[in-house]
Amino acid sequence: MNLKIAVLPGDGIGPEVIAQAKKALYAIGEVYNHEFVFEEALIGAIAIDKTGKPLPEQTLNLCLNTDAVLFGAIGDPKYDNNPNAKVRPEQGLLKLRKELGLFANIRPIKPYKSLIEASPLKREIIEGADFTIFRELTGGAYFGEKFLNEEGTCASDLCEYSEEEITRIAHLAFKSAQNRRKKLTMVDKANVLETSRLWRKVVQKVGEEYKDVALDFLFVDNAAMQLILNPKQFDVILTENLFGDILSDEASVITGSIGLLASASLGEKNALFEPIHGSYPQAKGKNIANPIASILSAAMLLEHFGLFKEANVIYKAVEKAIEFKVVTVDLKADSKFGTNEVGEFVSNFI
Amino acid sequence: MNLKIAVLPGDGIGPEVIAQAKKALYAIGEVYNHEFVFEEALIGAIAIDKTGKPLPEQTLNLCLNTDAVLFGAIGDPKYDNNPNAKVRPEQGLLKLRKELGLFANIRPIKPYKSLIEASPLKREIIEGADFTIFRELTGGAYFGEKFLNEEGTCASDLCEYSEEEITRIAHLAFKSAQNRRKKLTMVDKANVLETSRLWRKVVQKVGEEYKDVALDFLFVDNAAMQLILNPKQFDVILTENLFGDILSDEASVITGSIGLLASASLGEKNALFEPIHGSYPQAKGKNIANPIASILSAAMLLEHFGLFKEANVIYKAVEKAIEFKVVTVDLKADSKFGTNEVGEFVSNFI
Ligand SMILES: CC(C)[C@H](C(=O)O)[C@@H](O)C(=O)O
Ligand SMILES: CC(C)[C@H](C(=O)O)[C@@H](O)C(=O)O
Numbered sequence A, B: 001m002n003l004k005i006a007v008l009p010g011d012g013i014g015p016e017v018i019a020q021a022k023k024a025l026y027a028i029g030e031v032y033n034h035e036f037v038f039e040e041a042l043i044g045a046i047a048i049d050k051t052g053k054p055l056p057e058q059t060l061n062l063c064l065n066t067d068a069v070l071f072g073a074i075g076d077p078k079y080d081n082n083p084n085a086k087v088r089p090e091q092g093l094l095k096l097r098k099e100l101g102l103f104a105n106i107r108p109i110k111p112y113k114s115l116i117e118a119s120p121l122k123r124e125i126i127e128g129a130d131f132t133i134f135r136e137l138t139g140g141a142y143f144g145e146k147f148l149n150e151e152g153t154c155a156s157d158l159c160e161y162s163e164e165e166i167t168r169i170a171h172l173a174f175k176s177a178q179n180r181r182k183k184l185t186m187v188d189k190a191n192v193l194e195t196s197r198l199w200r201k202v203v204q205k206v207g208e209e210y211k212d213v214a215l216d217f218l219f220v221d222n223a224a225m226q227l228i229l230n231p232k233q234f235d236v237i238l239t240e241n242l243f244g245d246i247l248s249d250e251a252s253v254i255t256g257s258i259g260l261l262a263s264a265s266l267g268e269k270n271a272l273f274e275p276i277h278g279s280y281p282q283a284k285g286k287n288i289a290n291p292i293a294s295i296l297s298a299a300m301l302l303e304h305f306g307l308f309k310e311a312n313v314i315y316k317a318v319e320k321a322i323e324f325k326v327v328t329v330d331l332k333a334d335s336k337f338g339t340n341e342v343g344e345f346v347s348n349f350i
Helices: A014-032 A045-051 A057-064 A089-099 A114-120 A162-176 A196-209 A220-229 A242-253 A291-305 A307-321 A339-349 B014-033 B043-052 B057-064 B089-099 B113-118 B165-176 B192-209 B220-230 B242-254 B292-304 B310-324 B337-350
Strands: A002-010 A035-040 A067-075 A104-109 A131-136 A146-148 A154-162 A183-188 A214-219 A235-240 A262-266 A271-275 B002-010 B035-042 B069-071 B105-109 B131-135 B146-148 B154-162 B181-186 B213-219 B236-239 B260-265 B270-276
Touching: A002 A014, A014 A035, A014 A067, A014 A291, A014 A339, A045 A089, A057 A089, A067 A291, A067 B310, A089 B154, A104 A162, A104 A242, A114 A307, A131 A162, A131 A242, A131 B146, A154 A162, A154 A196, A154 B192, A162 A196, A162 A235, A183 A196, A183 A220, A183 A242, A183 B220, A196 A214, A196 B146, A214 A220, A220 A235, A220 A242, A220 B242, A235 A242, A242 B220, A242 B242, A262 B181, A262 B292, A271 B113, A291 A307, A291 B105, A307 A339, A307 B260, B002 B014, B002 B057, B014 B035, B014 B069, B014 B154, B014 B292, B014 B310, B014 B337, B043 B089, B057 B089, B069 B292, B089 B181, B105 B165, B105 B242, B113 B310, B131 B165, B154 B165, B154 B192, B165 B192, B165 B236, B181 B192, B181 B242, B192 B213, B192 B236, B192 B292, B213 B220, B220 B242, B236 B242, B260 B292, B270 B292, B292 B310, B292 B337
Parallel strands: A002 A035, A002 A067, A067 A271, A131 A235, A183 A214, A183 A235, B002 B035, B002 B069, B069 B270, B131 B236, B181 B213, B181 B236
Antiparallel strands: A104 A131, A104 A262, A146 A154, A154 B154, A262 A271, B105 B131, B105 B260, B146 B154, B260 B270
């Protein structure tokens, strides 16, 4: 197979971890005879520094005209603590998601057997947990109208959803549930929010086409609790953009480290693969960032193109790295292995 | 002291748990020579059933003219799964919060020594955790304009905040931090939301008056993770309405049961005390609901009126109940004690 892949390393640890994902893909290409052509482009704080824009035209055009996007991370503290900044790295990622129409963000959560002890949760709580979060990615408060009055004393964000936006991701989530344990949990705040009530109504309706899937509903406050009390109850979780952001980061504690979690963002035509962690600026350039999430996002990319065998080889290689404790310090405080060494181990194993 | 207390049992387990809180207050009144006069009123689903309104005028008037409100719980599944219901129990509580101007909801989180094992989190993670969440309670998406188009295919919720709304709760949170470990963590999503940026700016400004308090910021997704990874890092958490709803329910897992957590909702003139748990309809009338959260909300009421010694007696009594395992099934699966027995134990101990 020939694939043209746009590579957007971004900020912080982005470039370091993405280098390891590329290594893994090169190795797969060699062994299984695929040609992966990578083309790099700027996004985020580094793009602002170099071009003034968080998502330069050139980057967007590249992404629109490749088979897939491999994304690192974005964000920089110099913007976070400046509420007056007009241009911010995150705008680059949000715009990219919107322009590529990446409405479904899929985040699988499953602890590794040999890492059960790394979680702050007790073994009996997490052993056997295995679920996927479907987070809507191009709607809600992230993209609704924003307002700040002239005096800077009043602000608002509008959370908007349409039936269509809910329907398309609901189908994906139900289909996924059909291929899993046939349970879908919709998370919302329907006792307070109008948008949540629309979600509930539309998902109920879509659910009629998937009679084999058991559908239930949880309020988001309760869901935040249930994820920790009893994560095994979940199979597929479906939710809107902001709730999905919060709950998927929270759910990462089940695996012991957010550095292990990858995600796929899918649209009608385009697909982007990224770790769920951020740019972790404190670790930048220190060779301590965990590259596994980025490597796994490459595996999700392969799966997306039907290369299941190849994806599996990466999953196995990552499992081996974890089993042999070739991991970064987030997983083993006294580890002598860095970002590079973990990446090397994985690609050598392929 | 003479106190006139409005009692709003509400729905589900509300009436059962509030009966135990009243018992505790009666006992305190007898021993310490205070007169607590209780007056009951309707709110929530039961108020809709009886009057058509979730917050009848009479209830509101009573609450406006008492020293404090003791609140049970509201909510009923018959409304949750009906996205078309025009009147809902929650509207009663939201309206009450708004009309009484209860802008600050204070939720203390601290595990009991003898209950450390009841938490899904490991002992070393939670032992020593002790923090308080300040949740803004009368603004944000809960109260912003709601919209549903005629066809029912498009909905929105507006999240709005003003400098004034942020300032007043920020002062309370900073003052609380001054009396604690002098650390305030503001939780927001300032990399995406305009309202969050306003929060960040205003809280920074208010912080200048509290130089002895260390102020830091966390994005809400990261905060949802940090609460579980390392809850000991927190002292006072300050956040907006919806984030506070999610994070405080999540944080309840630290204590092993949401049935242990009480909250105070304060305004300029009024004060309301309630468990953070909901109406738990499945448990209604079964004498299995944990009354401790409701009893502790009565203790918070006493503290609010400066009756610290009396409040402490309740805290001690609750600790004893827990130590002697006189607890409900949420804390001890094979417990023979019910709501009533736990309440009796506590009030007898006073
Ligand atoms: C960087 C930020 C805008 C982003 C989000 O909130 O979507 C990130 O937290 C994520 O989850 O991908
Ligand atoms: C019942 C509901 C409206 C309420 C809220 O979301 O505020 C509850 O969850 C709470 O936290 O007090």
